[in-house]
Amino acid sequence: MRYAETGFNLEVDLTRGNIERVPTDPRLTELHLGGLGTNARLFWDRVPPEVQPFSPDNLLVFGTGILVGTPAPGTNRTIVSCISPQTRLFGFSMMGGFWGPELKHAGYDKVIIRGKSPELVYLWIKDDKVELRDASHLRGLGTLESAEVIRQELDEPHAAVASIGLAGENRVFFASIEQGRSSASRLGLGAVMGDKKLKAIAVRGSGDINIARPAEYMEICNEALRYIVHREKNPIEGVMPILRGLGSPQEMAIHDEKWHTENFAWGNARVRRKGFWTKEISEQWTNTMETMRTRLLSCHNCPMKCGAAISVDTRLCSYMMKCFSKLTYTMGAFSDLEFGLRIAQKATEHGVDAFSAPQTMAFALELLEAGILTEQDMPGMPLDNEGRFYWLLDRIVRREGIGDILADGTYWAARAIGKGAEEYAHNNIKKTEQLPLKLGMLNPMYYLMYSTGEKVNITQIEGNFPQAPFPTREEREEFVKDWVHVPDDRFKKWFVDWELRGKNSIPHYPPIDATCEIVNWQEKLHYIDDCTGMCAGLSSFPYKPPFHIHNLPRLISAGTGLDLDEDSLTHLTRRNRDLVRANNLRRGMTRKDEEPPADHWKRRFPELETRLKDEYYKFKGWNNDGVPTRESLLELDLEFVAKDFMERGILRDGQDPPADSEASKASSEGSES
Amino acid sequence: MTRAKKKVIKIININADKCNGCRACEIICSSFHATPRYSSTNPARSRIRVIRDPLADIYIPVYAGEYTAAECAGRDKYTIGGKEYDECAFCRASCPSRDVFKEPDSGLPLKCDMCESDPSLDEPMCVQWCLADALTYEEREEEAPEERIVGELDAGLEALANKHGWQQLMDAMSRMSK
Ligand code: SF4
């Protein structure tokens, strides 16, 4: 018997309309666990670098984490992967909610979609019964609207539906896949789904998920629940309100937005508004939230309630919102919270990423102001900011007029527009819009996280280590007292010694070796979560979470029957992390792509930054170009990657290519000097 | 004749307003009742089901009650506070008209047993796992009238009384019950 996982994938060839239930190789579970790990392996094995995002050979994989659907709180993540139209790299985005557990109960770990359907279809999975159904009547419908129609016509009120809207159908590069309470939003996965003419996947299952060592597993789960109760009663002092508790940042529950509104940048990630958060604004926004928020909502098997039902006009729930999407439209348009919650309803139905969409619209308005775009490019656009945002959203999701260019996101749109527009696409990493943060002093840990994170999103690599030091040593000592989560005591010392000013402050503190360890620790936790399907909100993201490096190996082992300890889980995670990177290196990612936006910090330190990257690459077992060395690939049982890299000249003769990437480019073209 | 007696009433209070839709109750109920205990999870086997209709803001935990061989003659449809509930929404029966509260493979009816187990639990599992406090547990002692004994026993006693007379029979019973 297979434990925790089902041992089957669903292979769907849309070109031929063929559906197959395929047993998976248990050896791949041992090597990569599940979720992101096995997704990355599929892409390595089946999607060579020549495959373009909108090629029928691009795969779209919905991969549940290995613990999804088990009783462990928060195990509900599906990792959706494809070659991203935005980055042209291996893209992946996680969705919570209820879809993943339904798929597991239906008897599958992954749905692997290939090819392109001739007509718009949706996939209906009910246990052993799987079929492609006509979706022509859903064309143009919103994501939630479609889900409702599907549930009704199947007479399955509890089916979980992941669906695209107009944006996905029209291949908007930042189209999302929406799933009611949750979404896979980043990197344009929805565009690839639309390109494949797959409107939705509906799923309902009634099968068992088995646990290898039940008593032990439940002991850890119950312990975690008790800890969650304790942690909710004892919020962390001295940090901003949204970071005090567990879960994703508690944007739906908390009204105090001083930190975001005054520290994040408004418009096209430009304007810091010190003093914005007045008593009047605070009252107005609190009132908006209290009026429009109907209920706080959790994902499958999680008590954290990070989401909320939002009521626009008469419906009790017009859509469901979570996290920072609360403020992205508001701040992008220099408007208020009510506008933000209202336009987000439309945006969610159309299915767009709530980071990239408002930023792209703000970017367009900046170009208009700068005269790079003109009134002629925007015929009929209203004069007020709010009206303009609605107008632009509509043009983008329909790919009409200027919307057709903007639909490719700021990076590609700027290149298409030219005339200096590139300067305005200033907030990207790896061609993708980032959180609108513009700060003063370089933070070495964040420098590395922004640069080397391959999820291209800071929240998917940062986590357990506080974002800033607490003002006094006493507070820091207090914090580390019950900090059992750290790999070892050095981490506590690094934090205790970290000062706001002076010798032990950023950018030269933490020391480079400590910085590498801290960044690596935080990233490792995220990669574990992405394989288990545990929500980052109970593990890799918040301070002092219920799950951490000391209990996760026990949890995974008791659930799956694999025998993992901290060392072997760390080793496995390194393997997965390097395999994700290998996919991207093979697609042309280089050291040069690993940079935060130039204006992210006012004060930059090029020499220090180079050293940080050099040392971190070394720490990771990568050469100076960021390529895993042959040695470390062999150590990780990735000799097939090493072989491929040798053939492609990404690695040569087991030797590191020259540090200078221009030289290495030249040498890979055969002009060795 | 009836006589007052104490009896423990087990009550699960359901506050649907506090439900966040997480299904933890379904998950833990199905795990708890798996054999061996906790060896598998499957909400389809749970004795509590959360009726969810997110876009109507409907979240109602419903417990499995009695099995019924035949479905109701008619149907109820409730509207409460502007929310329209589906037919049969609040019904606890394992009924031929629908597939809830039945084992998915055998179709055998499921019924909440208040997590009866040895040793007994402080609180049912679904309550323990509902951190939102949508489900809370309480025990209440109630003066419960003893049920009037009917059927076989009545008939037997009547036969004895006819034979020996009521007085003799009562004397014998009070001797024996000391
Ligand atoms: S912590 Fe929040 S986002 Fe994560 S699973 Fe729980 S409810 Fe969902």
Ligand code: SF4
């Ligand atoms: S555990 Fe509680 S909050 Fe969660 S679905 Fe059940 S009743 Fe609702």
Ligand code: SF4
């Ligand atoms: S009381 Fe026990 S048997 Fe009844 S629904 Fe709750 S967990 Fe299941």
